[in-house]
Amino acid sequence: MQSSNQRFAQRIASVRPSAIREILKVTQRPEVISFAGGLPAPEHFPTATLGALASEVLASIGSTALQYSLTEGVPELRAWVAERMQGVWGIPTTPDDVLITGGSQQGLDLVAKAYLDPGDLVALEAPSYLGAIQAFDTYQARYLTIETDGDGLIPEALERSLSQLSVQPKLLYLIPNFQNPSGTTLSAERREAIVRICEQFEIPIFEDDPYGELRFAGTPQRPLASFSSRSPIFYAGTGSKVMAPGLRVAWLLLRDPAIRAQVVPLKQASDLHTGTLAQYLFHRFVADESRFSEHLHTISSLYGTRQHAMVSGLRATFGSDIEFTIPEGGMFLWATLRGIDNTAALFPYAQERNVVFVPGEFFYANAKQHNGMRLSFSNTDETKITEGLTRLQAAVNAYHQAS
Ligand SMILES: Cc1ncc(COP(=O)(O)O)c(C=O)c1O
Known part of the structure; x- marks a missing residue:
């Protein structure tokens, strides 16, 4: 194994597999609520329209x-x-x-x-x-x-x-x-x-x-x-x-x-x-143009609703123990929790309770900071967001008890 590795170009040594892709493997299990991947809401993929357009293009x-x-x-x-x-x-x-x-x-x-x-x-x-x-x-x-x-x-x-x-x-x-x-x-x-x-x-x-x-x-x-x-x-x-x-x-x-x-x-x-x-x-x-604007409006509004559910859920669940960004669009927010200086260490507690996020340390090219976490709201409906945050709170409690 080692001898064949040595034949690779030098640049191979600097390439790392994406930590998020590894986490996403966990999210395949249906019982897991994932705030990890930056995935669009699949229920709004224009599947039927694209099907009709594909036939039209091919014909x-x-x-x-x-x-x-x-x-x-x-x-x-x-x-x-x-x-x-x-x-x-x-x-x-x-x-x-x-x-x-x-x-x-x-x-x-x-x-x-x-x-x-x-x-x-x-x-x-x-x-x-x-x-x-x-x-x-x-x-x-x-x-x-x-x-x-x-x-x-x-x-x-x-x-x-x-x-x-x-x-x-x-x-x-x-x-x-x-x-x-x-x-x-x-x-x-x-x-x-x-x-x-x-x-x-x-x-x-x-x-x-x-x-x-x-x-x-x-x-x-x-x-x-x-x-x-x-x-x-x-x-x-x-x-x-x-x-x-x-x-x-x-x-x-x-x-x-x-x-x-x-x-x-x-x-x-x-x-x-x-x-x-x-x-x-x-x-x-x-x-x-009108179809595309309507589609953009539908998904942006949905993400707005989900962002709102996450923001109010975080406040209700963690109160003054959490600080987070309030994005005006997109799919993510960034949070830090009082008393948690290493979110990678919190991760196993969360995974055990079937909720996942991305520990912040993966997003630093140089000196890593360990206290942040990325929470994605785009791919999870409001009920699951609330349930996921309850699980996250249980994970935080368990983490504190163990440390
Ligand atoms: C900031 C940023 N750039 C690029 C990409 C890659 O997107 P694409 O699917 O267009 O390759 C992503 C995907 O999550 C992203 O977040």
């Missing part, structure tokens, strides 16, 4: 939808993405700027592959999305973690860290809306400040925005990519949370033709192109 353009296609993506979908990014989000975008990817996870991988040599620095929020850290790990990145608070990444902390470095990070990675895992949203003033700092230090930004369309409270904020900047801003959006992750349809905006010319061949080398049928299906669904 009308079957030979195109089942054929090899362009690496950049099918033209109709690229045009739709450009129009939405420009029209709804104010990001100057033409169809040529859009690369359709296999999930936004692939967008992360492609930009990392294009930019990172072993040992290069990536600046990111502490805590941050585990899947991004995993993607950067593959290219043997090192990390500069930047302090955050209830309004997201702190620009002054970013500027201070950068001005102390002789070699700058190759990328700043951030999730501006309803951040995974913390649920926080970057304030409007901070967005522009961060764009200016990165422009000054010539650092490209990867703006990962899978949740921006899932707002159920507050006011939408303009994306960082909508500010003009001399430094590139890669914006990644995805169909995973607004429709269905199983389709694996997402988009990466590469608005500089010279950068695009470098990144597109990397996708070509990786998978030739994203599944053609899935792209047509997604496009047919979203092209009907």
Whole structure:
């Protein structure tokens, strides 16, 4: 076993399996209430509509939808993405700027592959999305973690860290809306400040925005990519949370033709192109604007209701022993419990009582903090949320008794 391992490339040593995927294995058991995975509510997958659209696509353009296609993506979908990014989000975008990817996870991988040599620095929020850290790990990145608070990444902390470095990070990675895992949203003033700092230090930004369309409270904020900047801003959006992750349809905006010319061949080398049928299906669904807005409204409202159930349940269950973020959208909140400084140690007590969450330590690229936990509300109905919190309270009591 060991001798065959030694034949692997060096980069293998820096790749870790996702702790969340391991936890998700536990959640397969029906008796488990899971606040762990960031899973969309499957009852609102548009299954019947997609079934009808699939028949329509196959009957009308079957030979195109089942054929090899362009690496950049099918033209109709690229045009739709450009129009939405420009029209709804104010990001100057033409169809040529859009690369359709296999999930936004692939967008992360492609930009990392294009930019990172072993040992290069990536600046990111502490805590941050585990899947991004995993993607950067593959290219043997090192990390500069930047302090955050209830309004997201702190620009002054970013500027201070950068001005102390002789070699700058190759990328700043951030999730501006309803951040995974913390649920926080970057304030409007901070967005522009961060764009200016990165422009000054010539650092490209990867703006990962899978949740921006899932707002159920507050006011939408303009994306960082909508500010003009001399430094590139890669914006990644995805169909995973607004429709269905199983389709694996997402988009990466590469608005500089010279950068695009470098990144597109990397996708070509990786998978030739994203599944053609899935792209047509997604496009047919979203092209009907009123259907898509209604769908977005339905799922955002549902997540709003569930967030509310979780927030009031946490208050009722733990009172002043808990602190947590109150997200204005998305799927997660972040909580700390008084007297619990290691949520990974609490986890087995919770698992034993058939409730699971993700211990916060997994979301730190560098120095780990152990006292947080990510609680997802999107995939659990209100009754189960209440029951899950009762179980969590029992786990906390048992933990205290044992320690
Ligand atoms: C912040 C963030 N980025 C990217 C992804 C990956 O999404 P996709 O399904 O589009 O690959 C996720 C999924 O949970 C996420 O939370």
